[in-house]
Amino acid sequence: MLETSLALLLGLALLIAINVPIAVGICAVALAGLYVSRGDLGLFDAALKAYDGATSFPLIAIPLFVLAGALMNTSGISRRLIAFVSALIGFVRGGLAMVNVGVSLFFAEISGSAVADVAAVGSVLIPGMKARRYKATFAAAVTSASASLAIIIPPSIPMILYGAMADTSVVQLFVAGILPGLIGGFSMMALCYWFAVRYDLPREEAFSLPRLWAATRQAGWALLLPVIILGGIFGGIVTATEGAGLAVVAALFIGFVVYRELDFTHFYAALVEGIVQTAVVMLLVATSAVLGLYLTQLELPQSFARAITDLTDNRYAVLALLNAMLLIFGMVLHGAAAIILVVPIVLPLIREVGIDPVHFGIVLTLNLAIGQQTPPVASVLATACSVAKTDIWETTKVNLPFIGVLFAVLMLVTYVPLVPMALVEYFYR
Amino acid sequence: MGWLAYIFGKALELVAVALLLALAGIVVAAVVFRYVLNDSLPWYDEVASVLLAWITYFGAALAALRRAHLGFGALMARLPLSWRAPLFGLAEMVTYAVFIALGWAGWRVLAVMEGMSLESLPAISLQIVQAIVPVGCALFVLAQLLSTPEAWRRMVTGSDAETEEIEAEIAKVEAELAKTAARGDRG
Secondary structure (H helix, E strand, C coil): CHHHHHHHHHHHHHHHHCCCCHHHHHHHHHHHHHHHHHCHHHHHHHHHHHHHHHHCHHHHHHHHHHHHHHHHHHCCHHHHHHHHHHHHHCCCCCHHHHHHHHHHHHHHCCCCCHHHHHHHHHHHHHHHHHHCCCCHHHHHHHHHHHHHHHHHCCCCHHHHHHHHHCCCCHHHHHHHHHHHHHHHHHHHHHHHHHHHHHHCCCCCCCCCHHHHHHHHHHHHHHHHHHHHHHHHHHCCCCCHHHHHHHHHHHHHHHHHHHCCCCCHHHHHHHHHHHHHHHHHHHHHHHHHHHHHHHHHHHCHHHHHHHHHHHHCCCHHHHHHHHHHHHHHHHHHCCHHHHHHHHHHHHHHHHHHCCCCHHHHHHHHHHHHHHHCCCCCCCHHHHHHHHHHCCCHHHHHHHHHHHHHHHHHHHHHHHHCCHHHHHHHHHHHC | CHHHHHHHHHHHHHHHHHHHHHHHHHHHHHHHHHHCCCCCCCCHHHHHHHHHHHHHHHHHHHHHHCCCCCCCCHHHHHCCHHHHHHHHHHHHHHHHHHHHHHHHHHHHHHHHHCCCECCCCCCCEHHHHHCHHHHHHHHHHHHHHHCHHHHHHHHHHCCCHHHHHHHHHHHHHHHHHHHHHHHHHHC
């Protein structure tokens, strides 16, 4: 049993190391294991599972949110949001850095693909910051860290994925992310202010109410619709999936009717973009269902839970262990792949020591946010550095305090469960 | 082989786009039926889930054609070419083996579903719905074959998919910005 599990992990690691796509690697070890233990019947079960795994209802939210995000990316919304946040907080010293944090948090409420979001926000703000004497490495670090924090702010694709894998309410996960997201966002802005005072960074234009009003009217639709859609989801009027469907309609309306910057070519491109992004995640989901079949047969998740609870059944010690493990996974794997590999294995353990799966969901996504900031696999950081034309290691040095903020929020969320859970308890339990 | 890959890609795109539009349409229709017409669509959950599975496998083939599936290329990129080339071949073989085995099994199990149909829509046979697994596997194998020259080029030059994705996204946004700026100058 132990030998089989080790062989399985080693096989998977080797396949990933030679650049077999992770989904294919997962399927390869699962099929090999099922065939060796049960012959053709194992393969037949695998084929049925490969279909079942791809039919999860909550996951329908993923293609719809990704499509809505791709549509908004092409309809000039990032530009208007930047103007709005700039009018709101640009007058503070180091204002442009804070604008960057604020826009990333807002923007993540709309879109799904991390690389596309960072490219959209960064391509406008990073050159702007460089022109205003901000260091390129600092500009890249702020953009990258705040974009990663945004994965705990709804709607978030990793959370939808986790909710489906852990059979947990996506809506409650969304609500649980709000408070930690705000704490993290304000801490990052405070850090920007500290940098601004220390390095004498400039203010933008003085605060003016007419300018704010004009920018608000320009960005109004972009600001209002996420609020209405999320309100509908939180209020229980529509499910997360239906909210995502409405987001698509809203994005089409804003793009074609209100701003008129969307055309048929962009619409088609956004659809194709949505399909590819979705399929990449969903193939992982489907193949991990096949692997799940084999893991259950091996009873690996149960033995993993037993091995840990034999050591300690203290909830906080278990969380510390999980944090260490997740940080390592987050460094070497992309978010979706990490969730898909980790969640089925640790879930029995979470239940056994009495950790709320919603609480753990926020801990998990925050770990992945930190993982996006740490090379070798750090697509968000790599995108920001590529826009700013900076070296990834030089940027990481400046990024350390921001990673520190993410880590502090992780510790707060891990050990003060009330921070993520207070709103959930108040509204849903 | 380039034009064949292009046509195959376009065909996959069109099918998947139609499926995604149908999915979005059904989800929105369900909300409209519930709140505006005070009626419900009993087949909505099941059909939407089926569409998601179909989008998954058509889209997976499209992503394979673009070699966009998530992987870890950093280690391979650091090896000398004399190592990279055979390991690349091995990785390709593993991928073919997985989808041929899964596709074969998916084809064989269809026989078990003889006479079964969707619970909420008895007119639709389960055999047709679940045929997406063998069909999807076949499409994936074809996509993998057709994208081999491009993947080989990447492997030889040592560039990885992620860097190319990032560069493509940035180029896209910068083109948009330039267009907007030009429009602003005129206006």
